[in-house]
Amino acid sequence: MSPDILHGLQSVLQADVLGFLVLGVLLGAVFGALPGLTATMGVAVLTPLTFWVSAEKGLAMLLGIYCGAIPAGGIPAILLNIPGTPASIAATWDGYPLAQRGRAGLALGINALFSLAGQLLSILFLAVAAFPIAAFGLRFGPAEYFGLALFGISLMAGVSGNNVLKGMLAGMLGLALSTVGLDPMTAYPRFTFASTEFLDGIAFVPVMIGLFGLGEVLGQMSEKHGREIEMPAALGRVWPKLDEWRKMLLPGLLGAGLGTFVGAIPAAGGDIASVIAWEQARRLSRRPKEFTKGSIEGLSAACGSCNSAIGGAMTTMLTLGIPGDAPSAVLIGALLIHGIQPGPLLFRDHGALVYSIIFLMALAAVVIAGVGLVGARPLARALRIPDPWLWAGVIMMGVVGSYALNNSIVDVWVMFAAGLFGLVCRKASIPLGPLVLGLILGPMMEANLRRALILGRGDWGAVLSHPIVLFFLVATSASLLWPLWKKLRSTKKTAG
Amino acid sequence: MRRANTVLGGCFLALGVYLLISAWRFPAGMGRLPGPGFFPAVLGAVIVALSVALLAGARRAEGPGWKLENKAALAMTVALLAGFLLLWGVIPFVVRGFLFVALFLRFLGQPWKVALAAGAVLTAAVVLAFQYGLRVTLG
Numbered sequence A: 001m002s003p004d005i006l007h008g009l010q011s012v013l014q015a016d017v018l019g020f021l022v023l024g025v026l027l028g029a030v031f032g033a034l035p036g037l038t039a040t041m042g043v044a045v046l047t048p049l050t051f052w053v054s055a056e057k058g059l060a061m062l063l064g065i066y067c068g069a070i071p072a073g074g075i076p077a078i079l080l081n082i083p084g085t086p087a088s089i090a091a092t093w094d095g096y097p098l099a100q101r102g103r104a105g106l107a108l109g110i111n112a113l114f115s116l117a118g119q120l121l122s123i124l125f126l127a128v129a130a131f132p133i134a135a136f137g138l139r140f141g142p143a144e145y146f147g148l149a150l151f152g153i154s155l156m157a158g159v160s161g162n163n164v165l166k167g168m169l170a171g172m173l174g175l176a177l178s179t180v181g182l183d184p185m186t187a188y189p190r191f192t193f194a195s196t197e198f199l200d201g202i203a204f205v206p207v208m209i210g211l212f213g214l215g216e217v218l219g220q221m222s223e224k225h226g227r228e229i230e231m232p233a234a235l236g237r238v239w240p241k242l243d244e245w246r247k248m249l250l251p252g253l254l255g256a257g258l259g260t261f262v263g264a265i266p267a268a269g270g271d272i273a274s275v276i277a278w279e280q281a282r283r284l285s286r287r288p289k290e291f292t293k294g295s296i297e298g299l300s301a302a303c304g305s306c307n308s309a310i311g312g313a314m315t316t317m318l319t320l321g322i323p324g325d326a327p328s329a330v331l332i333g334a335l336l337i338h339g340i341q342p343g344p345l346l347f348r349d350h351g352a353l354v355y356s357i358i359f360l361m362a363l364a365a366v367v368i369a370g371v372g373l374v375g376a377r378p379l380a381r382a383l384r385i386p387d388p389w390l391w392a393g394v395i396m397m398g399v400v401g402s403y404a405l406n407n408s409i410v411d412v413w414v415m416f417a418a419g420l421f422g423l424v425c426r427k428a429s430i431p432l433g434p435l436v437l438g439l440i441l442g443p444m445m446e447a448n449l450r451r452a453l454i455l456g457r458g459d460w461g462a463v464l465s466h467p468i469v470l471f472f473l474v475a476t477s478a479s480l481l482w483p484l485w486k487k488l489r490s491t492k493k494t495a496g
Numbered sequence B: 001m002r003r004a005n006t007v008l009g010g011c012f013l014a015l016g017v018y019l020l021i022s023a024w025r026f027p028a029g030m031g032r033l034p035g036p037g038f039f040p041a042v043l044g045a046v047i048v049a050l051s052v053a054l055l056a057g058a059r060r061a062e063g064p065g066w067k068l069e070n071k072a073a074l075a076m077t078v079a080l081l082a083g084f085l086l087l088w089g090v091i092p093f094v095v096r097g098f099l100f101v102a103l104f105l106r107f108l109g110q111p112w113k114v115a116l117a118a119g120a121v122l123t124a125a126v127v128l129a130f131q132y133g134l135r136v137t138l139g
Helices: A003-012 A015-033 A039-050 A055-072 A074-080 A086-137 A142-158 A164-178 A204-221 A242-264 A270-284 A296-320 A326-337 A344-349 A351-374 A376-382 A387-406 A409-427 A432-455 A460-464 A467-495 B002-025 B038-058 B071-086 B093-107 B112-133
Strands: none
Touching: A003 A015, A003 A055, A003 A351, A015 A039, A015 A055, A015 A074, A015 A351, A015 A376, A039 A055, A039 A204, A039 A326, A039 A387, A055 A074, A055 A086, A055 A296, A055 A326, A055 A351, A074 A086, A074 A296, A074 A376, A086 A242, A086 A270, A086 A296, A086 A344, A086 A351, A086 A376, A142 A164, A142 A432, A142 A460, A142 A467, A164 A432, A164 A467, A164 B002, A164 B038, A204 A326, A204 A387, A204 A409, A204 A432, A204 B071, A242 A270, A242 A296, A270 A296, A296 A326, A296 A344, A296 A351, A326 A432, A344 A351, A351 A376, A387 A409, A387 B071, A387 B093, A387 B112, A409 A432, A409 B071, A432 A460, A432 B038, A460 A467, B002 B038, B071 B093, B093 B112
16 A cells, blocks of 8 residues: 555544544535535635644545535425525425425435435545546646646636626636736736735635625625525435335436536536436436436436535646636635645645545545434524524624734725625626636746746747647637537527 | 626726736836736736627627615625724724624614624624634734
8 A cells, every 4th residue: 555545544544633524524514504605605714714723634624614515505405495505406306396295304315325425436536537637737837737727717717608708707807816916927016006915915715705705695685585494394214215226326326427527627516517417317217207306316316416526626626726616716725825735746745645635535425424314404403594693604704714814904805895796796697716716826827827938938839839738728719619609509590 | 787797898998908007017028028017918908808898798788787685784784894894903803793793683684682692692602713712813
């Protein structure tokens, strides 16, 4: 066995690290289960709590939140027909009808078991595929990194539905914000408004808390009129019977496989994965008419896929530094705070840490499955907490967390401004994903482009003619033009 | 959506022009190598082009505009939060936090007793966790 595996396991199997993992999973379960809170918000708002602990403990807690929130998002999806996180959208289609037929316990059991299966399968993929991908990534020079960053942002913008233009503008805004502070090559101050507070750039965590915490709260306040909670009277049997296992196993595993693949595509998160997997399971099923009426096959595919997207997203994030979904985008910022830089070098220089991450994720998957099976009832009761209480808690955590980063009130004002901007983005249908990605990838993109130009003595042709760069440029163009072409085609069809 | 996209396009256009003008004032690079203004200038140019496209498309934009409900609650939350931050260092955190949470909850329709109790509990939890647990000076 590789010494890195042993070291990784050793650092995970410590009482305090495990304690932080369990705490993270429980907090993640609360953030996932309560409809007003999301996994992304959980990682963003709770990141400041990890500033004071070692990287291993902080990592354990953050991964626990991420891995705990997604499966817990299935609980309100099944009981209330409200997805707790965007990834649980497909779980509402069969989970809620199943609960309405008096089998809420079984639906919650399927959610817990196939979340475990999906997460473990995708973690296995991470363990097997990540090292070869990272080894390939080690061949990248500055020009290739520039191409990769450009491609990542274009993908985020490209999957912005009908708002590709707004997605591109959001990505550009993120990149523009990343230029605030000292120039990475010459240390010339840019857009600092003569304030020393901005010399290090705009702090990433307050922006995340503002966009995904305060912005989400304000967005919900601008829409909600209060939700009515009608819970099933009794949950009933949780564990599936043998014949139910037979029906669910194949669609569940198909969902897990598809989810891992889709999750690994930058910007395509658990929501897209679960919709695709549910549709494929319906197509392949012998009982397609049962779908949307409480099909256990549909539910297992949905739960397996949205959870397996976690491992896929983490593979892309850890190997190339490009997040696979919104929570992993926020997680990158949190990892950077702990001095962990995702990318190929992480695998070459800190192999043990990578294995720690893999073991932590696997343990978190097991813990949240246990919570889902045993603790579904108390979590279901937590759904009755009124929204204003949750909002007050999120705002307070956001304010204090932003301040605690540098003991700076400027960071809190940045969070406040980001929150207001987050509200505008929600109202104006501006996707936040490209903005976050632009902010994260901006420094890498600029520094590598300029490094590549220095190496090429200012010759753009030399920079852009690298085969991998060319591939990324073609892929970038395709990802941006594809939605436009699709829209044009559908307009023509409608006109015809 | 037409008006919303026009306003948005205008804001982005202003940002793009600002980036271009600012980048122009930054020191030039050495020879053919780009200086500190190069990247912001490229971004500014792209933002200007995209904003013009958004403005041009705004005429054909369909669908409802921005829909803000509970405007009074939103405005009060923003005002309360701004006040909470402006009074940072002036009034102790315990008082500020308590007042913010209690008034926020009261304004959102919670009974006074519940609002006051939640304000006290939440503020105490934050102070205990951050000030005493994590040694953050909240002021």
